[in-house]
Amino acid sequence: MPDRMLTIGQMSARAGLPISTLHFYERRGLITSQRDGANRRVYPRETLRRVAVIKVAQRSGVTLGEISAALDHLPKGRAPDTADWERLSAIWHADLTARIETLTALRDKLKICIGCGCLSVERCALANPDDVLGAEGPGARYIP
Amino acid sequence: MPDRMLTIGQMSARAGLPISTLHFYERRGLITSQRDGANRRVYPRETLRRVAVIKVAQRSGVTLGEISAALDHLPKGRAPDTADWERLSAIWHADLTARIETLTALRDKLKICIGCGCLSVERCALANPDDVLGAEGPGARYIP
DNA sequence: TGTTGACCTCAACCAATGTTGAGCCGTTAG
DNA sequence: CTAACGGCTCAACATTGGTTGAGGTCAACA
Numbered sequence: 115m116p117d118r119m120l121t122i123g124q125m126s127a128r129a130g131l132p133i134s135t136l137h138f139y140e141r142r143g144l145i146t147s148q149r150d151g152a153n154r155r156v157y158p159r160e161t162l163r164r165v166a167v168i169k170v171a172q173r174s175g176v177t178l179g180e181i182s183a184a185l186d187h188l189p190k191g192r193a194p195d196t197a198d199w200e201r202l203s204a205i206w207h208a209d210l211t212a213r214i215e216t217l218t219a220l221r222d223k224l225k226i227c228i229g230c231g232c233l234s235v236e237r238c239a240l241a242n243p244d245d246v247l248g249a250e251g252p253g254a255r256y257i258p
Numbered sequence: 259m260p261d262r263m264l265t266i267g268q269m270s271a272r273a274g275l276p277i278s279t280l281h282f283y284e285r286r287g288l289i290t291s292q293r294d295g296a297n298r299r300v301y302p303r304e305t306l307r308r309v310a311v312i313k314v315a316q317r318s319g320v321t322l323g324e325i326s327a328a329l330d331h332l333p334k335g336r337a338p339d340t341a342d343w344e345r346l347s348a349i350w351h352a353d354l355t356a357r358i359e360t361l362t363a364l365r366d367k368l369k370i371c372i373g374c375g376c377l378s379v380e381r382c383a384l385a386n387p388d389d390v391l392g393a394e395g396p397g398a399r400y401i402p
Numbered sequence: 403t404g405t406t407g408a409c410c411t412c413a414a415c416c417a418a419t420g421t422t423g424a425g426c427c428g429t430t431a432g
Numbered sequence: 433c434t435a436a437c438g439g440c441t442c443a444a445c446a447t448t449g450g451t452t453g454a455g456g457t458c459a460a461c462a
Binding site: 132135138142153177178 | 420421427428
């Protein structure tokens with residue numbers, strides 16, 4: 115019986131999310147539910163994976179809005195297959211790599227800059243990441 | 259004249275933050291100001307550095323609450339010196355390193371797990387990061 | 403003398419991400 | 433039959449990190 119449905123309580127226990135959060139995700143369109151005869155939500159097992167993916171993406175710093183957009187690219191009519199999930203994975207993998215690079219650069223600059231006295235907004239690569247120098251007088255200006 | 263004060267407009271331009279944000283930081287106790295004869299905020303140049311540090315910490319994912327706590331350890335009576343800033347730097351450096359490691363692990367697991375079909379909440383290291391397996395029946399249970 | 407421009411305060415609002423509570427319903431075990 | 437349990441809806445609240453606007457002050461420039 116590969117298509118046995120899960121109640122929201124089971125989803126909650128297995129996904130490690132409060133029921134209120136599942137409700138919230140449904141309001142946000144991140145997941146959907148069907149109802150049983152007594153108007154209770156039931157979920158296909160697929161949804162367990164979907165929720166797992168949402169959690170993973172969130173842990174990696176993706177917002178619910180972005181997650182929602184990404185999930186929208188999953189097929190509507192059929193259950194997503196491995197290739198579908200793989201495409202999502204690839205996007206977030208790249209995202210994560212970028213995020214890691216940013217943090218690493220930040221950390222290295224932090225080490226170099228903050229303690230040594232160079233952390234003046236005028237000159238420091240860290241405080242003034244875009245190397246924007248003001249035209250009039252000394253000191254950096256912020257260019258939006 | 260090393261102690262020339264800055265107006266809030268100058269702070270804003272040089273730090274690259276809107277005036278409203280400087281007001282907000284002051285409400286939050288992250289920075290302080292003195293007033294001139296016309297009740298306008300003026301800041302010692304020190305504050306420029308302080309704001310730079312706040313921005314850097316924020317970019318690295320530290321919350322304002324944590325930043326505030328860290329800044330509270332700076333000396334009250336005198337201007338912070340290099341060693342003071344260095345202590346802050348060391349804390350956040352460690353923080354950043356931890357964060358980077360988390361993200362890297364996440365990314366690598368993502369690559370391994372999400373596309374390959376193993377991302378079931380029951381077994382996957384990614385979806386079930388603490389390897390918590392339910393005692394009754396198959397399937398992970400969330401242990402808060 | 404006016405009129406800018408920069409600044410002030412205070413309160414309200416915003417978006418994201420949920421959480422909490424009140425009040426109700428249907429199923430199930432004793 | 434009744435109580436407990438699990439679920440339902442809807443509205444309100446919480447937190448973080450700010451932004452926006454109304455209404456007022458002050459100094460400087462023409």
